Amino acid sequence: MVNKLDMSNSFNEKYGPWALITGASKGLGAEFARQCAQRGLNTLLIATSEDLLRGNVEQIKQTYNVDADYIVLDLSREDILDVIRPVTDNMEIGLVISNAGISTVHPFLSSSKKQLLTHLHINTRPSMLLAHHFGRKMIKVKRGGIMLLSSASANTGAPYVANYAGAKAYNLILAESLWYEFKKFGVDVLGFMPGSTKTPGWDLNNPAKSKLVNVMGAEETITEALDALGKQPSLIAGKRNRLVYFIMQRILSRKIAIKMVANTMEKLFGPFG
Numbered sequence: 001m002v003n004k005l006d007m008s009n010s011f012n013e014k015y016g017p018w019a020l021i022t023g024a025s026k027g028l029g030a031e032f033a034r035q036c037a038q039r040g041l042n043t044l045l046i047a048t049s050e051d052l053l054r055g056n057v058e059q060i061k062q063t064y065n066v067d068a069d070y071i072v073l074d075l076s077r078e079d080i081l082d083v084i085r086p087v088t089d090n091m092e093i094g095l096v097i098s099n100a101g102i103s104t105v106h107p108f109l110s111s112s113k114k115q116l117l118t119h120l121h122i123n124t125r126p127s128m129l130l131a132h133h134f135g136r137k138m139i140k141v142k143r144g145g146i147m148l149l150s151s152a153s154a155n156t157g158a159p160y161v162a163n164y165a166g167a168k169a170y171n172l173i174l175a176e177s178l179w180y181e182f183k184k185f186g187v188d189v190l191g192f193m194p195g196s197t198k199t200p201g202w203d204l205n206n207p208a209k210s211k212l213v214n215v216m217g218a219e220e221t222i223t224e225a226l227d228a229l230g231k232q233p234s235l236i237a238g239k240r241n242r243l244v245y246f247i248m249q250r251i252l253s254r255k256i257a258i259k260m261v262a263n264t265m266e267k268l269f270g271p272f273g
């Protein structure tokens with residue numbers, strides 16, 4: 001049994017007893033689940049890959065002496081709350097992490113309308129539905145936390161990931177707005193913007209030339225996110241990413257910032273037809 005972290009009591013008081021984490025079969029979501037358990041929370045994991053979910057739940061239970069469970073659910077569905085509510089109505093969910101997301105790198109017009117819509121739904125709708133449903137419940141008991149996964153790409157035009165970056169901007173602005181609205185009721189909201197982070201999703205997009213960008217590890221990224229909850233409306237992961245953000249947002253013109261993003265994408269993934 002691995003020892004829980006020292007801060008587990010205060011984290012549990014604020015955000016326990018259960019954390020619900022979407023996209024928790026692998027990547028950042030699996031690491032969120034592990035670190036929430038390490039901080040003393042029971043964890044409810046959601047994704048589509050049942051084998052991975054079952055393995056993560058077993059590992060969490062064995063390692064951290066907390067309870068854990070999972071729901072197999074395709075988050076592109078419209079009716080996700082019809083599946084989530086029967087499981088959670090009698091559970092006290094103190095922390096919701098809307099982490100599931102999907103990205104592909106293509107010129108906008110090379111994706112079909114159907115694919116763009118499916119990705120838009122996965123990347124936005126669950127965040128809105130979960131924040132609305134669990135936000136109401138948390139506000140009634142005057143405690144809890146909600147984290148919505150955005151991306152460093154949400155801050156400026158991002159050619160070749162246009163639909164993804166637009167969806168991530170939605171998550172950022174939704175989270176920052178709710179940070180203010182929910183704060184007075186004792187509920188913390190954070191919009192979290194990872195930069196490039198080593199995960200299966202990142203590997204799939206195959207940046208064979210990833211030396212060109214700063215790639216962080218999942219563990220340090222998620223520790224930063226959980227530590228920032230309750231302290232600020234949003235956070236970009238990593239000092240280096242925060243410096244790049246500062247330069248892009250405060251020093252460069254919007255036009256130049258977008259061209260710089262495009263150049264990096266073309267070097268990493270191009271040439272695009």
Ligand SMILES: NC(=O)c1ccc[n+]([C@@H]2O[C@H](COP(=O)([O-])OP(=O)(O)OC[C@H]3O[C@@H](n4cnc5c(N)ncnc54)[C@H](OP(=O)(O)O)[C@@H]3O)[C@@H](O)[C@H]2O)c1
Nearest residue numbers: 023025026027028047048049074075101151196197199201
């Ligand atoms: N890694 C990065 O560099 C990076 C950078 C910026 C932002 N982010 C954001 O961070 C989050 C996690 O990214 P990641 O790199 O960990 O991604 P990942 O390795 O691809 O994992 C994505 C997770 O989302 C789940 N998921 C995808 N589609 C789903 C669906 N239709 N229904 C239910 N679950 C679904 C996957 O589970 P199943 O396959 O089992 O369904 C998986 O657990 C995403 O929101 C991403 O946009 C990541």
